[in-house]
Amino acid sequence: MEIGIIRMSSKGQIVIPASMRRDLDDGEQLVIIRDGSRFILKPLEDLEPALEDDIRFAEQTEKAYLEFEKGEYTHEKDVDFIQKMKSW
Known part of the structure; x- marks a missing residue:
């Protein structure tokens, strides 16, 4: 087991130590x-x-909620909304 110490930036960003990310690809x-x-x-x-499908659906739901909170919500027909959800 490897142990490293990291610090979170004011923007919530962290850096994974190089020794622990050597098997990860850029953009992974x-x-x-x-x-x-x-x-x-x-x-x-x-x-x-x-589980991967559930996580992707949760991300899309969170994104839609944030758009709603910002007033970027648009009205759609229920059929169109369901079709959009199926694409998630």
């Missing part, structure tokens, strides 16, 4: 899971397909 998506005071970070491709 990672999932972070918070379980109480424990954080788990793992490559998105390592997740089971069903």
